[in-house]
């Protein structure tokens with residue numbers, strides 16, 4: 614079976630006997646996050662079906678935004694756009710940036726990555742377009758704890774994000790499931 618066939622087969626089984634609460638007769642779920650929170654976290658496979666239960670987040674509780682290294686790239690990059698919609702359209706009032714230990718993005722090396730891209734036939738011209746950005750981005754996420762603090766700082770400093778929204782920074786252990794606070798979004802900002 615191809616991947617697509619596996620996915621479609623799983624979907625046929627799912628629709629034929631849905632989990633309780635998902636039957637067509639059940640009330641239509643709201644798309645608004647019940648707990649008015651947004652999570653920005655990593656795309657790591659080990660977090661799937663693991664991070665949410667580990668922090669008590671259930672379906673419809675929160676907006677969950679994922680990318681490699683829970684990154685914020687630029688003042689109007691995809692993560693910020695998602696957060697703007699989450700805040701102004703979906704009623705989010707609090708943001709949690711959840712990085713994790715042992716992050717694959719932290720170990721990625723720009724030179725090795727571009728070499729792999731070249732070896733797979735990606736044109737040198739195309740790589741030239743992203744070279745500087747790639748190095749800057751991966752350079753920032755070499756240390757998951759520092760990356761979380763930096764991403765929190767970027768969200769907090771973004772002029773499009775309302776000042777009163779607390780932004781917390783957390784670090785998750787993808788093995789044991791424990792979490793620790795890197796930035797407490799309720800604490801007053803440090804004196805400048």
Ligand SMILES: [Zn+2]
Pocket residue numbers: 655656657681682683713715716717718
């Ligand atoms: Zn990661």
